[in-house]
Amino acid sequence: MHNLAFLSQVVFLIVLAPFFARLLKAPIVVVEIIIGLLAVSVGFLDTDNTLLKDIAKIGLLYLMFLAGLELDLERFVRFRDKLFKNVLIYFLTLYGLSFLIFLIFDLNPVYIVAFPIVSLGMIMALINEHGKKHAWLELSLAIGVVGEILSITALVVFESITTHGIGFEFFMNIFNLILAMILMFYTYKFAMFSLWWFPELRKIIMPEHDNMAQDIRVSIALFFILIATMQYNGIDMVLGAFVAGVFIGNLFKHKKELPETLTSVGFGFLVPIFFIYVGTTLDLETLFKIEIISKALLIVFAMVSIRLIASFLAYYKLLGTRDTILFGLSYSMPLTFLILIATMAHEARAISLYDYYAFVLASIIEAVAVMVSIKMIMVKFKES
Numbered sequence: 001m002h003n004l005a006f007l008s009q010v011v012f013l014i015v016l017a018p019f020f021a022r023l024l025k026a027p028i029v030v031v032e033i034i035i036g037l038l039a040v041s042v043g044f045l046d047t048d049n050t051l052l053k054d055i056a057k058i059g060l061l062y063l064m065f066l067a068g069l070e071l072d073l074e075r076f077v078r079f080r081d082k083l084f085k086n087v088l089i090y091f092l093t094l095y096g097l098s099f100l101i102f103l104i105f106d107l108n109p110v111y112i113v114a115f116p117i118v119s120l121g122m123i124m125a126l127i128n129e130h131g132k133k134h135a136w137l138e139l140s141l142a143i144g145v146v147g148e149i150l151s152i153t154a155l156v157v158f159e160s161i162t163t164h165g166i167g168f169e170f171f172m173n174i175f176n177l178i179l180a181m182i183l184m185f186y187t188y189k190f191a192m193f194s195l196w197w198f199p200e201l202r203k204i205i206m207p208e209h210d211n212m213a214q215d216i217r218v219s220i221a222l223f224f225i226l227i228a229t230m231q232y233n234g235i236d237m238v239l240g241a242f243v244a245g246v247f248i249g250n251l252f253k254h255k256k257e258l259p260e261t262l263t264s265v266g267f268g269f270l271v272p273i274f275f276i277y278v279g280t281t282l283d284l285e286t287l288f289k290i291e292i293i294s295k296a297l298l299i300v301f302a303m304v305s306i307r308l309i310a311s312f313l314a315y316y317k318l319l320g321t322r323d324t325i326l327f328g329l330s331y332s333m334p335l336t337f338l339i340l341i342a343t344m345a346h347e348a349r350a351i352s353l354y355d356y357y358a359f360v361l362a363s364i365i366e367a368v369a370v371m372v373s374i375k376m377i378m379v380k381f382k383e384s
Contacts, residue, residue, distance in 0.1 A: 006049050013039055014272045027371040029125055029335065032272050033364055036279020037287075045280055052277050059274030060336060061241040062266050065223050067120035068245025069259050070127065071145050083318070087143055090314035091116075091150065097306040110345045113158045114359065115303055117341065118147025119334035122367065126330060126374065128267060136323040139315070140330040151337055152239050153177065158341065159236065162348035176233050184243050191251055206252050215258050216265075219248045238340075278339055278360070287357055295354070296361035303366065304332045322381050329374055333366040 013035050020035070021028040039045040045052070098115035101107065123140050130137065160173040195202055206215040223244045230240035249259060286292070311328035319327055342359035345351040351359075 003049070003051050006046060006051055007055075009039075009045060010052060010055075010273060010276060013045075013276055014269065017272060017276075027125065027129075027367060028272075029122070029275050030364060030368050030371070032275035033279040033367075036276035037282050037284060038279075039276070040280045040282075041284045047280055052273070052280065055270070056274045056277030059266075059270040059272070059277070060340075061227055061237055062223070062270045063124065063274065063336060064120075064238050064241040065245040066263055066266050066271075067124050067144075067148065068242040068247075069249040069262060070120075070124060070141055071246050071249060072142070073246065073250050083143070086314045086318065087146055090143070090310045091146065093310035093313050094306055097309065101302055101306075108351055108355070110158075110341065110351055110355075113154045114299075114338060114341050115306060117151045117154065117334045117337045118144060118331055119151065119337040120144045120148050122333045122335050122371075123330055126371075128263070129371075130374075130378070134323075134326075136319055136327040137330065139319070140327055144331070147331065148242065149181075151334070152236060152242070155238070155337070155341065155344070156236050159344055159348075162345065162350050173234060177235055177239075180230065180233060180235050180239065188247060188250075191247070195251060202252060202254055206255050206258070208254065215252070215255050216261065219244075219258065219262060222247060274336075281343075282357070282360060286353075287361055289354075292354055292357045292361060295358035296365060299358060299362035300365050300369070303362070304329070304370070307332045322377065326374060326377060329370050329377075333363070333370045335363045335367050338363040338366075 014032075017028055017032050017035055020026075021031040024031065036045075040047055094116040098112055101115065102109070102112045120141070123137070123144055126137060127141065156173060156177050160170045205218055223241060226240035226244040226247075227237045228240075230237045248262075252258065308325065308328040311324050311331075315327055316324050339360055342351070342356045342363075346353065346356040
């Protein structure tokens with residue numbers, strides 16, 4: 001009964017969030033984080049209850065599932081063939097500048113992973129707000145899979161080093177990650193071949209006229225199966241959630257309404273719980289100390305700057321000034337992964353509590369400043 005009462009409090013906050021987001025004209029993700037922070041500060045939520053953390057983890061994984069769901073592999077292959085050189089320039093510049101900043105300012109190794117991190121989670125929020133029919137946003141989503149895979153790889157490597165050090169277990173984790181990616185690639189190829197050879201299988205698995213929500217059941221089942229598979233093999237569960245979304249979105253394209261249904265479920269319940277949970281992990285008094293604010297602003301400046309530089313080097317000729325800026329900004333708020341890295345590093349004692357708060361505050365500032373900046377640029381300079 002206690003957990004049921006606690007969950008009803010969280011749901012009440014989820015219902016309140018859209019009203020405050022409209023009132024403040026702020027991104028709903030940021031409002032949800034602030035609501036979580038305030039709810040704990042005034043004693044509305046009990047931070048000792050682990051139920052919120054458990055459901056929030058599912059919310060994060062579901063967000064990655066939705067990111068995979070939006071990835072059209074056919075479109076990605078077309079972009080890959082046309083823009084391979086641009087993609088290479090972009091990510092080499094991004095990681096190169098991050099490593100250069102790490103060397104010049106003698107930073108913690110965590111920053112090498114954090115600065116170039118890419119997350120499709122907030123790109124999903126942009127799509128949810130602005131739609132997909134923008135060249136820069138379509139490109140962000142298509143190319144973002146490369147950044148997502150690189151980021152997941154970096155997370156696995158970082159987690160292995162902080163947990164086990166560079167030894168036998170570290171190399172085993174890397175081997176498992178590579179093996180899992182190869183197996184999932186060939187599993188997808190086999191599934192595509194089977195569905196091409198036996199097209200009626202698609203409608204057996206997900207009937208066109210379905211009054212029993214079989215498509216949603218299959219989607220959620222695959223979501224949990226791949227997450228459990230990754231967890232069993234000691235691989236970050238984010239990868240399993242993302243791949244499950246890719247499988248559903250690309251193998252069952254005849255179910256055109258399914259992505260919208262799954263997205264509504266996610267942004268209506270599970271995803272907001274994750275962002276509210278992030279807010280509950282923060283302490284209001286500590287968060288706004290001048291040294292934390294200063295460090296957070298420097299992190300934001302560095303992350304946005306290297307993305308804009310990389311975007312202009314790689315995509316200016318293709319997108320032009322306005323859309324290149326929007327493209328660079330769209331990658332400048334890896335809120336979920338930045339918080340994930342900060343949490344992992346703090347739990348492994350690789351960074352101090354102040355660094356953890358600086359990263360979290362930086363992720364919030366990025367989400368607010370970038371979302372507002374994108375909206376202002378789109379209003380001020382309309383697409384031709």
